[in-house]
Amino acid sequence: MANPRVEAVSIVDAVARDLRERLFAAEFPGGTGFTEAEVSGTYGVARPTAKAAIEKIVGEGLLVRGAHRTARVPELGPEDVRDVYHTRAVLESEVLRRLAAGRIVPEDARAANAEIGRIMNSVPALGIVEPDMRFHASLIAALGSPRTSKMYGSLVREVKMCMAQVQGRGLLEPELICAEHDRILELLAAGDGEGAAGLLNDHLSRARERLVAALGGEAGPEAAAAPGVELGAGPYPAPTPPPR
Known part of the structure; x- marks a missing residue:
């Protein structure tokens, strides 16, 4: 009988992984602090272990820490979310136009989206x-x-x-994400930079405005924008309406 595969994980990595998953699930509101003593007590580990786990998460950017200050969850409000997504759209749209001009379809992007397709029905949305x-x-x-x-x-x-808040709150269907990614890659292969940039804008705007609403802001019309790909007829179900 073949030996089952097991993953050896250090205590630091195990604590960091659980903290990461809880942060991705939006379990802690913005501004929540994480001290060595609190993490040590919560997980029953030594304070040096707790410190190392916190620093690992800080290094990933999921917690922020000023000089000699407690690590905290970043605070993002509705306008912060809009600014992040608008900035992404500016950068990513121009990149898509340039990639399409050379009909460049990155294999790493294909592989990442194929992974989404494989796991989206078998793992939590996060x-x-x-x-x-x-x-x-x-x-x-x-x-x-x-x-x-x-x-x-x-x-x-x-x-x-x-992204973690969008998925943790169930604001966007993984099937729709995967389908729109596929269509973006098809448009790159066809050399249609404007089409790819337009679909990306719809893709990001929908997530942006649904998250804005979830954070207490007033969602724009993009929250209910029609999908940029046809869903419902094939393997992808029609999207549900955005939460009110």
Whole structure:
């Protein structure tokens, strides 16, 4: 009988992983602090272990810490969310136009979206945050511009926090995300940069305005925008209306 595969995880990694999942699930409101003593008591680990786990999460950008201050959950309000998504749209749309001009379809983006398709019905919605992030980051990387990648990298923490809240709150259907990603790649292969940029704008705007509403803001009409791909006739169900 074949030996089952097991994953050896350090205590630090185990604590960090649980904290990460709870942050992605929006379990802690913005501004919540994490001290070594609290994490140590919650998980029953030594304070140096708690400190290392906190620093790991800070290093990933999911917690922020000023000099000699407690690590805290970043605070994002409705206008912060709009600014993050608008900035993403500016960068990603232009990248798509340039990729389409060369009919460049990044294999890493294909692989990331294929992973979303494989796992979306077998894992919690939060499970698609990482491959979703990789899909978009792969498009940026394919441009081959270190400075553009650096600019996008400065947004990654806030982008991931927004994605995690969208999925943690069930605001956007994984099937729709996967289908629109597929269509964006098809448009790149066809050399249709404006079509790809337009679909990306719909894709991001829908998530943006639904999250704005979930955070107490007033959603714009983009929250209920018609899907940029046809759903319901094939393997993808029609999307549900945005929450009110």
